[in-house]
Amino acid sequence: MTTLLERIESKRDDMVDLTQALVRIPSVNPPGDAYTPCVELIGNRLKRRGFDVMYYRAEGTPGDTDEYPRMNVVARIEGRRPGPCVHFNGHIDVVEVGAGWSTDPFAGVIRDNRIYGRGACDMKGGLAASIVAMEALLELHPNFPGAIEISATADEETGGYGGVAWLAEAGIMASPRIDHVIIPEPLNKDRVCLGHRGVWWAEIETFGRIAHGSMPFLGDSAIRHMFAVLDAFEQRLYPALGTKRTNMPVVPDGARSSTMNINSVHGGQGEHFSGLPAAAVADSCRTVIDRRFLIEEDITDVKAEVRDILEHLRSHRDHFRYELRDLFEVIPTMTEREAPVVTAVSRAVQKVLGKPPQLVVSPGTYDQKHIDRIGRLNNCIAYGPGILDLAHQPDEYIDIDDMVISARVMALAAYELLFGAA
Numbered sequence: 001m002t003t004l005l006e007r008i009e010s011k012r013d014d015m016v017d018l019t020q021a022l023v024r025i026p027s028v029n030p031p032g033d034a035y036t037p038c039v040e041l042i043g044n045r046l047k048r049r050g051f052d053v054m055y056y057r058a059e060g061t062p063g064d065t066d067e068y069p070r071m072n073v074v075a076r077i078e079g080r081r082p083g084p085c086v087h088f089n090g091h092i093d094v095v096e097v098g099a100g101w102s103t104d105p106f107a108g109v110i111r112d113n114r115i116y117g118r119g120a121c122d123m124k125g126g127l128a129a130s131i132v133a134m135e136a137l138l139e140l141h142p143n144f145p146g147a148i149e150i151s152a153t154a155d156e157e158t159g160g161y162g163g164v165a166w167l168a169e170a171g172i173m174a175s176p177r178i179d180h181v182i183i184p185e186p187l188n189k190d191r192v193c194l195g196h197r198g199v200w201w202a203e204i205e206t207f208g209r210i211a212h213g214s215m216p217f218l219g220d221s222a223i224r225h226m227f228a229v230l231d232a233f234e235q236r237l238y239p240a241l242g243t244k245r246t247n248m249p250v251v252p253d254g255a256r257s258s259t260m261n262i263n264s265v266h267g268g269q270g271e272h273f274s275g276l277p278a279a280a281v282a283d284s285c286r287t288v289i290d291r292r293f294l295i296e297e298d299i300t301d302v303k304a305e306v307r308d309i310l311e312h313l314r315s316h317r318d319h320f321r322y323e324l325r326d327l328f329e330v331i332p333t334m335t336e337r338e339a340p341v342v343t344a345v346s347r348a349v350q351k352v353l354g355k356p357p358q359l360v361v362s363p364g365t366y367d368q369k370h371i372d373r374i375g376r377l378n379n380c381i382a383y384g385p386g387i388l389d390l391a392h393q394p395d396e397y398i399d400i401d402d403m404v405i406s407a408r409v410m411a412l413a414a415y416e417l418l419f420g421a422a
């Protein structure tokens with residue numbers, strides 16, 4: 001195995017160049033820009049290495065247009081004899097730049113042994129590490145059994161519908177075609193991420209009746225009704241959420257409880273005018289909630305908690321009327337600690353870092369949900385370089401040594417999954 005680890009070290013500069021080249025393609029989502037050059041960069045490279053390369057446009061998925069096609073690439077190389085398929089999946093999309101950068105976010109600047117740029121950490125560095133790791137493995141072990149696949153996919157940041165979900169529906173990123181999946185999301189080089197919590201987004205609207213603001217008693221304020229909703233959340237819901245703790249090893253610790261964010265509150269007149277507002281009682285108020293739930297919770301109960309509060313107000317508060325609309329939901333997923341991909345990556349971390357990895361669960365979701373639920377494969381983890389907290393931040397970076405270390409882990413794990421444990 002020493003030679004495999006040395007081979008990866010010898011490819012350090014190549015890994016840096018590939019990461020920089022990927023960062024320099026501004027594949028910002030939304031709107032889903034520059035996916036085509038990004039997948040072609042990866043596809044052309046892997047084609048030269050002997051992979052069969054297929055491009056898939058997820059036509060008709062959210063945001064897919066001729067200007068912003070949802071492009072994906074799946075590269076596959078067959079071994080010399082039958083065996084399992086080991087699949088590495090990385091998303092190519094990055095979030096908007098935002099303010100506060102000290103470097104050009106699409107230049108791929110290197111400073112202090114780090115590559116800076118939007119997407120360097122989440123997750124072009126991890127994608128580059130997995131590509132170089134598999135290239136090193138193929139150079140030293142061309143007679144491998146089974147198959148190796150690398151996919152680069154769209155739209156993870158907006159739910160993955162034009163990426164992994166579409167490929168799973170098509171049976172491509174699904175059992176039985178693939179057997180082991182590693183997603184090199186930035187969960188830190190010494191952690192193996194087994195899955196993620198669930199999500200329920202919903203919009204609540206309260207209704208009132210417009211009247212002159214000098215005589216509010218002649219109308220009915222939707223904002224005051226919404227305040228009653230938020231107050232009930234403070235009094236009843238938040239204390240209850242805080243007491244729910246999961247056995248999932250979610251990091252950071254605060255996310256081991258159920259949580260709920262109030263994304264927005266909009267009531268009364270809009271603010272898109274200059275001059276003074278008019279005197280009017282608000283006839284509508286809307287809020288969007290983002291509830292993150294635990295594997296021990298059932299989504300019907302999660303929704304019922306909120307519905308019960310609204311129904312209680314409807315029966316006890318004069319003129320209270322509301323609507324509750326579902327926006328988005330994801331069921332929690334967690335791969336078993338004994339799953340083959342978990343044990344192989346754990347053993348590889350032990351070999352490379354000299355200590356076992358921390359097994360964790362992510363507070364937010366990622367594409368594993370689609371592989372689990374649509375692809376019906378519960379042998380999937382996230383493992384990759386980069387510090388999770390840096391994702392989506394200004395001055396996002398990937399540490400070059402961390403990329404090399406995690407590429408070594410990925411190569412050793414893939415070797416074990418293909419050839420069996422030594």
Ligand SMILES: [Zn+2]
Nearest residue numbers: 122123156185
């Ligand atoms: Zn990501």
